[in-house]
Amino acid sequence: MVTNKKCGRCGEKALVKLSYTKRIYCNECFIRMIEKRIRKDLRINKKIGEKINLLHDDSKEFRIARLFLKNIFGSYKKIIEVKKANKKTLIATNLDREIKKHLESYLKNETFRKNNNNNVLNNVLEEEIIKVCQIKKLSIGKKEIKNELIETIEKKYSGTKFALAKSFEKIIS
Numbered sequence: 001m002v003t004n005k006k007c008g009r010c011g012e013k014a015l016v017k018l019s020y021t022k023r024i025y026c027n028e029c030f031i032r033m034i035e036k037r038i039r040k041d042l043r044i045n046k047k048i049g050e051k052i053n054l055l056h057d058d059s060k061e062f063r064i065a066r067l068f069l070k071n072i073f074g075s076y077k078k079i080i081e082v083k084k085a086n087k088k089t090l091i092a093t094n095l096d097r098e099i100k101k102h103l104e105s106y107l108k109n110e111t112f113r114k115n116n117n118n119n120v121l122n123n124v125l126e127e128e129i130i131k132v133c134q135i136k137k138l139s140i141g142k143k144e145i146k147n148e149l150i151e152t153i154e155k156k157y158s159g160t161k162f163a164l165a166k167s168f169e170k171i172i173s
């Protein structure tokens, strides 16, 4: 919790402090920043059909994905929650989980099957998803099991997770 500090974007009272940046945000600007990032990923990397099938796995990622997809598409697209995924189903994840999967398969010298096109929130940190849950009063539930190596490097060089996500994108594409 940040007190007596002002949002770097609008000057309102800032409540959101993230580990990777000195910039602090008010709740609204923070949510807007995350939504913008999700929009960009949807626009560039995803094929969204008439309807959106979203896997309902009862995770915080699912709840946040549903929230943002509803905000982004409004009444233009119907969001159908499904219990089983097929090729067209969107699956909510987080950036931590994705880089961990990539790094581990990279270290084991396995080829990583690219199925990023179905992932949403793959460019949002778990830390950010938790903040959104807190702001929107949604339950958090299970937390990600972190990769110690990544966490150690991130602590020393903040922003490493975003950098890793970008390089893995380049490696596999």
Ligand SMILES: [Zn+2]
Residues within 6 Å of the ligand: 007, 008, 009, 010, 011, 012, 025, 026, 027, 028, 029, 030
């Ligand atoms: Zn603000």
